[in-house]
Amino acid sequence: MNTRPALLLEAFTDQPLQGNGAAVVWLEEPASASWMQRLAGSFKQSETAFLQREPGGPWRLRWFTPSCEVPLCGHATLAATLALAHWGCLQPGETLSLASRSGGLQVGLDGERPGAAHLQLPSAGIEPLAVPKELEALLGQRIERYWGSSLGYRVALLEAAAPLASLPCPSAQLQGQDRMGLVLMQALDGRGPELMGGACDYQLRFFAPGLGIEEDPVTGSAHALVAPWWMEQLQRNQVRGWQASERHGGMLCEAAGPGWVRLTGSAQLLWDGQINSSGAGCDPDDWRQAVRL
Structure with a gap:
């Protein structure tokens, strides 16, 4: 059975069982959109985030509600950032850019507040x-x-x-x-x-x-x-x-330059484990079209 790391974080809260739940899945290969959509429907969270990285390339991020893919999601991006930290892929004080349907999103860990992270989201007004x-x-x-x-x-x-x-x-x-x-x-x-x-x-x-x-x-x-x-x-x-x-x-x-807002928040880890990724498929072309820096 093929398995992949997954966890559930409750975002934008410093209290357990509050905030907004987001599942985060670490993919070895760019899974098919149909499989990601079905998995998001099974999780039944407002958003499920999928992270994937090709060797030497940037992390790529996509978000799915139980019924559709969305172009932008703040709380699941916060959850994905803290998931990368949990998996040892992001260190305190380090920042990186996640490729997404809304372009490159700058994220990082808050060096002054353990368990908190920051992200920059576009704000078109x-x-x-x-x-x-x-x-x-x-x-x-x-x-x-x-x-x-x-x-x-x-x-x-x-x-x-x-x-x-x-x-x-x-x-x-x-x-x-x-x-x-x-x-x-x-x-x-x-x-x-x-x-x-x-x-x-x-x-x-x-x-x-x-x-x-x-x-x-x-x-x-x-x-x-x-x-x-x-x-x-x-x-x-x-x-x-x-x-x-x-x-x-x-x-x-906080203001983060023209057209951008920086959000800082905490999250609580609810569960951490593995999911069965059988049937995920691999669709690199779909990912290349869906995300950009």
Whole structure:
């Protein structure tokens, strides 16, 4: 029986059984997309990350939800970074670039915080749109501002007094582009939980039923998308974001040059073992087309 190392990390939390779970699989060869998709469906995590490296080449990274491959995932990239450290492939203070569908992603271990890592994600910005009255009616809350993005996510700003954490999950009723990713966010105005030496500045929840995710616990790509807006509002180059889901967690977000955000977070190892990789196949051409530096 062919086996490969695999583990499950709960990302963007320093507490066990919180945060966002991501399976990470180390491949010796570039497995077929159909096998990776079936395995992600079996894991039933919001994301499963697959790492593969050819001799002398960069590490390559792909992400799959239980129903589809996605172009970007923050928490599974954090999990993949800490998995490489767990497997002895990345040392404290070392950085590397992971080839992905979104280009090269710089990652590394945080030298000051054991168990923490950092990653840089692209942030193409958000574009104002008219507030959809049907979404306001569905949420039962006034939407102060509403945006679209090239990532495909829609973003809605709620009043600071809105009960964001206790809102019923709206995924089953979401329509149109909102189904592919809806960020609901609000200011915390000093009420946020403590995270990495300070209080969180804002909080959000993320829903993506169109990607097979009713509600994502802690979403790095969503924070990378909205953190620059919060930095602009607060006139700072770093902010702390919280995700008010049932399995909550958060991250430090910092400006990392035009169009990039650096996220720092911790993760907890839940299990570490081997999986049966029989039937994985080998499809180098698919990987060459899917990832780039």
